[in-house]
């Protein structure tokens with residue numbers, strides 16, 4: 001397919017898929033810390049075949065897992081497609097069959113009504129299973145070593161790519177949007193599975209309108225559902241317009257529910273038009289809910305309702321406060337940093353607690369460009385940010401924190417991320433001291449080819 005004129009920007013450069021599944025022992029430069037033992041799993045879209053939709057969107061390519069296995073100072077790499085029913089169906093057909101976001105206008109009639117799950121967004125460990133997640137379908141289970149398929153996990157239906165693990169109960173708390181037989185509906189589900197992955201509850205409510213809901217906020221006693229004006233519309237899609245579009249004239253809402261209540265009791269807070277893909281951490285403090293989020297003033301990566309390109313801007317780390325004792329439903333907001341970025345992470349031992357340390361991938365040259373080129377650490381107590389720049393033209397993935405030991409202080413450990421070296425068209429795993437990013441990687445492990453840009457990764461100890 002190389003040399004063919006490609007229409008979608010998500011099929012060129014390091015967005016383009018790799019079409020081989022490989023096992024490599026990586027060349028290590030520097031010294032992998034002795035205490036770092038486990039696997040960094042990353043997930044991202046990697047279409048098996050050329051998409052049939054000229055408006056192919058990055059969010060819809062087949063998931064591919066890139067596993068970096070770190071043992072005894074050595075690093076091995078394995079990548080495999082997530083063999084979902086969609087992947088198998090298209091593999092048998094020898095071509096792509098599904099339209100972007102299930103758009104019937106660009107779907108082959110042979111695929112109507114078939115499962116279009118791509119399992120391409122996140123990869124988490126829960127209940128003894130490695131789960132590839134994508135927000136419009138159920139989690140797909142993989143063998144943690146071979147990455148071979150183990151089939152869907154049953155959580156009663158769709159599960160967000162950003163479930164939260166309750167550190168007190170071990171429960172997996174999740175939601176699913178557009179959760180009905182009708183595509184792009186305003187129905188949202190809320191669910192909880194126990195620490196072993198057994199579904200405990202699941203219920204569905206109608207949101208004020210159909211919105212793409214990528215992430216949500218969970219604290220010890222509350223759950224909050226952002227309904228922000230990146231809207232879905234089947235009617236619009238059937239008219240040849242975008243299935244999802246930025247409609248800032250619609251209200252920006254966040255629905256708050258007590259976790260011991262049900263979805264008939266949601267209080268709707270509001271703010272100015274904005275979009276949030278990702279939440280860093282959230283906690284409860286003096287009758288308030290506090291959440292640090294990466295906020296855009298306009299949703300990137302999506303057009304306006306008439307199909308025109310919308311404003312492209314970066315996201316900034318802001319602190320949202322929901323005052324439960326105040327009659328006002330306005331969300332209070334404070335900007336925490338001035339570097340545009342994405343993929344906020346923290347030391348997840350401090351989930352539901354006020355955390356001091358946060359990390360994100362920054363973009364220092366072109367706000368709104370999703371090819372992030374900087375790793376940033378922010379001290380939320382002092383507001384001081386320190387960072388490491390990849391170098392011109394290079395890019396870096398989401399930073400994933402791993403603690404040095406179970407009882408190490410907050411933020412004491414390592415950051416792992418995948419760096420793309422543009423001049424050599426290859427990628428490498430980079431390991432940093434989590435609180436000294438400025439010093440650069442303490443070790444890198446070189447992949448002999450590139451690893452396409454992806455979304456999320458997580459570290460699993462001891463794999």
Ligand SMILES: [Fe+2]
Pocket residue numbers: 121161162214277278455456
């Ligand atoms: Fe995400």
